[in-house]
Amino acid sequence: MKNNEPYLIIKSMIDSKTFDPNFKFLIASEPGGENIKKCFSCGTCTAGCPVREVTEHYNPRRIIRMAILGMKKEVLSSLFIWLCSSCYTCFERCPQNVKIPELMNAIKNIAVREGYLPSSMKSQLDLLASFGRLLEVTDFENEKRKESNLPLLQGRTEDSKKILSNLGLHREEQDRG
């Protein structure tokens, strides 16, 4: 994905003619996104967000507001949706049970289907398909485990690849190792 401004910054007035009013319904039909329309923008999520505390690029209230307005392309193409750390602080505090981390997840799933898969996430996907784990277990790792009297692990499992291939998330030529 080419993106010079990874975290969208809006510099001019937004134009409601470009909005997609169906975006919120699309999100609401995605597992995890069901409660998006219940959001009344109180900002409890943003106030307690540990990511927001260190960067202005992530602001859950703003992202949800943009999604409800129908700013589909802006929301799906910006990397800000990938900045949720999934700490679930807002999930616990939201008075409207919007389940924000799950909602962000629903938006990310839609973004992936629309072709916006960040390269770091793509690498994780390839690793999982190739090894069944995020970190490869080679003879070296097993040797270290043996030295520490720990049970040896199976090097790789084909099952993850089967799952991901069957769901159209992996092709043979993307294999690693």
Add this chain to the structure above:
Amino acid sequence: MKNRTEANPLDSEYTLFLGCTVPVRALNYEISARKVAKHLGLHLFDVPDFSCCGYPIKSIHRYAYLLMAARNLALAEKKGLPLCTLCSACCGSLTEANHEIQGDEKLRKRINEDLSKWLGLHYEGGIQVTHYIRALDQEVVRKKISKQVQINLSSLRVAPHYGCHYIKPSTIYHRKENPEDPKSLDELIKATGAQSVQYEDKLQCCGGGVLAMDEQVALAMAHKKLDHLRLQQADAMILICPFCNIMYEGNQRKIEKVYQTEYKLPILYYPQLLGLALGLEPDELGMKMNRVRTTELVKKINGRTD
């Protein structure tokens, strides 16, 4: 099928779920967890072909995540024992998937169709998932700990870091503890005799969840907590998740460089602290593998007991 419930805590057999990070990057956690479990009479069984819990793929394709989790749950079900994880993200991911599969018949049917067609597996929904620390956080185990403590750790002031997925979302854990005021790790620390240090932002996230996306953001998050702990002059930080460790120990040097500061804060996994209290040698607890030196800490304990 043997299965544990809160009402039946005396049972002490679990299948151990290691996940991706622990068996490769956190051997000291695994070594100490196994050692301490053995000491306390908790039996951990292995399933060598467990794979990733599915968590990393949740943001890409939710159903793929559920299937990957279900595969592990199906393998665990063959053992017939509850599953216990060392990684909090694995615990959250498997608990949530389990919850959903158990509660949604239609989903369970779809998952089983795919599991059977693609992998020849089936998951009935009968496994209980828990965190290794929850297995220790039972009255019987805590009493055992208090009885078996041999080394006086009362000179140690250590800071509990709960992390996120061990307590939240509280709905999937049936609100076992208040997510705004958890107590279990504090209690378990006190059971070792050490002092549990209170500090600002105690419940803050380590930042590990965004490390792959934006390293500077993740480092900034971990940096804040390390700063707060320096103010409290804690002897060590106590963790229960290998991913939190990547942030606070694995990246501690990098944070020191970026923020022109020095912490040298020892980071221990809870079973390492517990092991020391139980009289196990630092070497037996994999302390040599801790990246931030723990020599001063061990000296402090010995100074007190000699």
